[in-house]
Amino acid sequence: MKNYEYIESALIHGGIYGDERTGAVNTPIYQTSTYMQDGLGKNRGYEYSRTGNPTREALELLIAELENGESGFAFASGMAAITAVLSLFKSGDRIVISSNVYGGTFRVLDKVFQNFGFSYTIADTTDLTALSQALTPDVKAVLIESPANPLLTVTDIKAVAELVKKREALLVVDNTFMTPYIQRPLELGADIVLHSATKYLGGHSDLIAGLVVVRSKELGERLHFIQNATGGVLQPFDSFLLIRSIKTLSVRMDRHVENAVELAKLLKEHEAVKTVYYPGLPDAQGYDINLKQAKNGGAMISFELKEGYSINRFFESLKLIALAESLGGVESLVCHPATMTHASIPREIREKVGITDGLIRLSVGIEHGKDLAADLEQAIREAKQ
Ligand SMILES: Cc1ncc(COP(=O)(O)O)c(C=O)c1O
Numbered sequence: 001m002k003n004y005e006y007i008e009s010a011l012i013h014g015g016i017y018g019d020e021r022t023g024a025v026n027t028p029i030y031q032t033s034t035y036m037q038d039g040l041g042k043n044r045g046y047e048y049s050r051t052g053n054p055t056r057e058a059l060e061l062l063i064a065e066l067e068n069g070e071s072g073f074a075f076a077s078g079m080a081a082i083t084a085v086l087s088l089f090k091s092g093d094r095i096v097i098s099s100n101v102y103g104g105t106f107r108v109l110d111k112v113f114q115n116f117g118f119s120y121t122i123a124d125t126t127d128l129t130a131l132s133q134a135l136t137p138d139v140k141a142v143l144i145e146s147p148a149n150p151l152l153t154v155t156d157i158k159a160v161a162e163l164v165k166k167r168e169a170l171l172v173v174d175n176t177f178m179t180p181y182i183q184r185p186l187e188l189g190a191d192i193v194l195h196s197a198t199k200y201l202g203g204h205s206d207l208i209a210g211l212v213v214v215r216s217k218e219l220g221e222r223l224h225f226i227q228n229a230t231g232g233v234l235q236p237f238d239s240f241l242l243i244r245s246i247k248t249l250s251v252r253m254d255r256h257v258e259n260a261v262e263l264a265k266l267l268k269e270h271e272a273v274k275t276v277y278y279p280g281l282p283d284a285q286g287y288d289i290n291l292k293q294a295k296n297g298g299a300m301i302s303f304e305l306k307e308g309y310s311i312n313r314f315f316e317s318l319k320l321i322a323l324a325e326s327l328g329g330v331e332s333l334v335c336h337p338a339t340m341t342h343a344s345i346p347r348e349i350r351e352k353v354g355i356t357d358g359l360i361r362l363s364v365g366i367e368h369g370k371d372l373a374a375d376l377e378q379a380i381r382e383a384k385q
Contacts, residue, residue, distance in 0.1 A: 030054045069213035078176065161190055320375040333363045
């Protein structure tokens with residue numbers, strides 16, 4: 001029986017709270033690969049840690065509760081989580097992906113799964129007509145990010161779920177940018193939700209992890225089979241770290257978003273800035289849809305500087321905000337999608353969808369907003385040619 005109602009409490013008390021045997025308020029780190037059995041075929045629920053580990057299980061129960069799903073699975077990285085989900089399909093099947101998704105998602109489909117006859121189609125999932133046209137009879141799943149990486153485009157998750165259901169395909173949502181604190185895709189009709197937990201869920205740029213939650217028992221059984229068969233599981237210590245991080249998700253996200261709203265406004269009004277992509281700005285693509293399906297616009301911003309400003313000089317002049325891959329940590333980071341996170345996408349596809357060489361992606365951290373604003377402003381001044 002749950003004795004709380006709100007997600008802020010679930011973040012702390014969800015899944016398995018504490019340790020029944022000792023009363024420890026935290027789930028212990030069961031750093032073990034195997035378990036003694038009481039006799040042939042007689043075990044205490046655990047046989048081998050690839051198949052099941054109590055610390056990982058506490059995390060898996062927690063994320064399933066937070067996303068309001070049937071069961072959860074923890075993997076060694078976001079890519080291992082995506083690979084496990086894509087392993088649900090077979091040769092001859094096809095998946096539709098949003099026209100801007102994380103470069104690694106595109107790469108694993110293009111360079112790995114395609115070799116096994118599992119094909120992909122890229123579609124603008126913000127446009128329901130374009131998506132309908134892409135739903136050929138061999139399409140077994142649609143994978144979207146909303147907001148998507150790196151242009152922060154918003155897809156109507158509920159509308160897409162209805163469309164996908166009519167074709168008896170599965171809707172997979174990568175919820176990395178929002179977290180269940182801001183958006184819960186299963187409640188909007190998605191079948192599978194996944195995360196690079198390396199990002200906001202981990203929150204401190206100190207671990208690599210992936211999570212998956214499914215809405216049905218049948219998908220749960222299939223995914224557990226794949227997790228055990230392919231083996232990309234999260235280790236007990238990292239599972240513990242992730243549980244610990246998730247406890248503070250709501251306070252971190254509130255501060256991330258508060259800073260992001262301020263910085264998006266600053267960039268929007270700045271004379272040196274050509275375009276700002278942030279779903280929390282009222283004139284952004286998908287602003288109304290995002291408000292219907294999410295608590296707010298999140299804390300990722302992308303932007304372009306006007307001609308006459310050098311992005312190289314901008315990156316080199318930043319003093320507080322670091323140039324680095326990744327996002328969602330307490331510290332603010334910038335990256336250059338064209339040569340970093342999205343470099344594995346061929347230039348012609350990148351340019352077609354708007355991932356230009358001038359695009360800058362900013363992961364807004366939880367420092368004081370005024371320090372972040374000052375750093376951005378001085379780096380933009382230095383970037384003027
Ligand atoms: C939206 C999104 N999904 C998935 C991934 C892959 O996750 P990981 O780096 O934890 O393997 C990333 C990584 O940047 C991401 O941004």
